[in-house]
Amino acid sequence: MISLDKNKFLIILIAPSGGGKTTIRQAVLAREDDVEYSVSFTTRKPREGEVDGVDYCFISLEEFTERIEQGDFLEHANVHGNLYGTSHSFIKNKMNAGKHVLLDIDVQGAKQILGKGVNAVTIFILPPSESILKKRLNRRGTDTKEVIEHRLKNAASEIDQIRHFDYLVINDKVEDAIKDVICIIRSEEKKIERLENIKDIFYGG
Ligand code: 5GP
Numbered sequence: 001m002i003s004l005d006k007n008k009f010l011i012i013l014i015a016p017s018g019g020g021k022t023t024i025r026q027a028v029l030a031r032e033d034d035v036e037y038s039v040s041f042t043t044r045k046p047r048e049g050e051v052d053g054v055d056y057c058f059i060s061l062e063e064f065t066e067r068i069e070q071g072d073f074l075e076h077a078n079v080h081g082n083l084y085g086t087s088h089s090f091i092k093n094k095m096n097a098g099k100h101v102l103l104d105i106d107v108q109g110a111k112q113i114l115g116k117g118v119n120a121v122t123i124f125i126l127p128p129s130e131s132i133l134k135k136r137l138n139r140r141g142t143d144t145k146e147v148i149e150h151r152l153k154n155a156a157s158e159i160d161q162i163r164h165f166d167y168l169v170i171n172d173k174v175e176d177a178i179k180d181v182i183c184i185i186r187s188e189e190k191k192i193e194r195l196e197n198i199k200d201i202f203y204g205g
Pocket residue numbers: 040041044075076077079084085086104105106108109110
């Protein structure tokens with residue numbers, strides 16, 4: 001089993017495309033000093049405005065394969081034809097520095113991490129209904145009708161797997177969803193099982 005600090009944990013955000021995951025993730029990171037983002041590696045080409053090392057580490061297929069062979073990925077998956085991976089050493093460094101680490105990954109990756117028995121809290125984010133998800137995807141104006149249909153189908157198969165995860169946050173009003181995610185993190189920190197030396201602290205001081 002991969003050992004990660006007990007008091008610090010991974011926070012995995014999972015959502016269908018259009019679920020509002022990026023907005024929520026950015027707000028949580030901006031507001032919470034002790035939460036750091038896990039910058040994934042990908043073979044996808046950068047989109048306009050994306051910064052290497054900030055949004056993703058953009059690498060070649062060869063480098064990605066090498067990293068798999070070296071065992072650096074805690075998980076990796078093919079998402080819509082591109083490879084994405086979470087670096088174990090990146091996460092370890094952040095946790096050693098006393099941070100929780102927030103991951104924005106897909107269902108396959110989240111399940112791989114859970115399968116390894118890693119100390120992770122998984123949060124599934126959903127819009128209030130399929131019709132609202134459809135409206136949001138249409139409103140973005142970035143995708144064709146076919147792509148939107150494809151995303152809706154993907155959403156259905158992702159929702160089918162929701163029972164693997166810990167929490168559901170409904171993203172109706174985004175501000176409420178952001179607060180819910182922060183609230184989950186703070187509650188998880190207070191779990192007795194995460195707290196070591198409680199007696200030493202209580203009786204020692
Ligand atoms: P995009 O290319 O649009 O930024 O992301 C596409 C999908 O890949 C999103 O669902 C995102 O959460 C997922 N993703 C991003 N990084 C990783 C990763 O390291 N591992 C996995 N499994 N999925 C990822």
